[in-house]
Amino acid sequence: MLLGTGEVLSHKKYGEHYHALTIVSPEIGEKVRPGQFINIKCGYQQANILRRPFSVYRVHKRGGWASTIEIVFDIRGPGTTYLSHLRGHATVDLIGPLGRGFTLPKRRAHCLLVGGGIGAAPLFFLADELRNEGHRVDVILGARDGGLLLNAIDARRLASVCVTTTEDGSVGTQGRVTDVLDDTIERCETEVVYACGPHPMLAAVSKVCAERKVPLQVAVEELMACGYGVCMTCVMPMQRKRRSKEEPVEDTIVYARSCTEGPVFNGAAVVWNGESELVATDQAELSPAGVPSRSFPLFDTEDEHPPPGN
């Protein structure tokens, strides 16, 4: 794992909202897997001491851009404001790759990638890897409005079927990703779903996948202080099996660290409403992407659903 610096190669914007930084870092570029993240020190100002985590959006392993990684973000607070001002040759202090990424199917499979807003970021890297291994990739991309859809042009290029949804109806189907999920799974004969986005979205996706018995992997976005497993702040409530029939069900919730046991989890094992509260908006920058919030009812599933072939 690298604890060191990388050089900014380029800064660009995707649409109106999203900034992208391409960073030269051979150590991370060669090792990082889809779903893993990097933790960046955003300036040296005393007031904001913590690093900000970013899932990796793209990796270039060959050609003129070899050994570079790309992150995308929108401006949420002082850390992302700082990053948005960086230009070529700036130095960034980073740690990575961190966390456990997505598990890819071991045999050819139909994969559906579901991303909400900036939460779609790690799915682009995943889509590249899945296609390289010969899997079919379909995508559902959703956001509040068309401007917040992350790089829809690229998503269309990568996917066999690409469905977009916006809550205001400005682009694609009006509604949320979950409004088109069931139909898309049916139509694409989906065998595994990969999702990343805000909690209510992941909870809703998880519910559909549980009903249809489709395996689901989710990349979660929890507030974290350290990113490497020591602070115990980024935990997700997970369901573990009851050890005996006498054991009360409420005692079977355990907290798993998103930074080391995640950020990718089996969607069927996460307790979605958990014992967790809404996260303050000014803290959202401390999660890999997206605004975590929880409002969905608890549901319960005992089956494990690994991706096909595992």
Add this chain to the structure above:
Amino acid sequence: MSDQVLAVTLAGLELKNPVLVASGTFGSGREGSTFVNLAKLGGIIVKSMTVTPWKGKPTPRMCETPSGMLNAIGIQNKGVDYFIAEDFPWLLRQKATVIASIAGNTVDEFVRVADKLRTGARGIAAVEVNISCPNLEDRNNMFSHSEEATAAVVGSVKKSLSRIPVFPKLSPNVTSLSAIAGAAIDAGADGLSLVNTVFGMAIDVGTRRPKLAGTIGGLSGPAIHPIAVRAIHEVHTNFPHVPIIGQGGVATADDALQMILAGASAVAVGTANFVNPKATIEIVEGIDAYVREQGATGVSELVGAVKIEG
């Protein structure tokens, strides 16, 4: 760097240098060992352990505040038996100097953890008694907020661990820290850890809800460093022969040296580990350079060496 210059002894606790990691900020050392050779540290104060596993509090457990962070984790840990079976033998193999931090809800729980360590963890260098964690159920009755309760825990733990140096960790959230320190010393404390986190609270004005699920949390980071230096100075002035492990907002060698000059014989680095996992090693190097620059024979000569006029 020569051992003579940096070595310190605190009430029989021999350290190769005065820099420790603070409890709860480096786990049991496994994760941090990616970045730091644990044998190069003065020692590692492991995450507090309790007599049975504790699952910890709901999320959000953390929020960033100016120059610091608030946390309310609730001592999520796997229990003392797990520490003895798994973490402790591993730490010994790394040649780490291990200081066990113990916690509990009652005097009896502290004693049961102490008893288990006495019989199960031979080779432990010292025990820190966490009587000041601000996240237990009954905040009004925190042990370190009362002279009687402090004396009860320290006396009972010391009876169990008569041959191991015992360092109660005190809370800064009191009217007279010296009174509590005196009670701990009279009850048999070999030294003191000063200080634990400062009580704090932050509110999301949008939702009008606390930013932590636990409402109140412990403030750590550079924001509390001056509070810790003052506490160390006060207690060292009143009890000059009692060794102190200084902690609270140490991020640089300068921060650590301030504590040493105020009267700490060793310092523990906490929140800074989250941001810079190599902070401890950089601080050891910085202290070494300073001792030579000052022409001192060793770091011990600088303990309490602040110059106060009049």
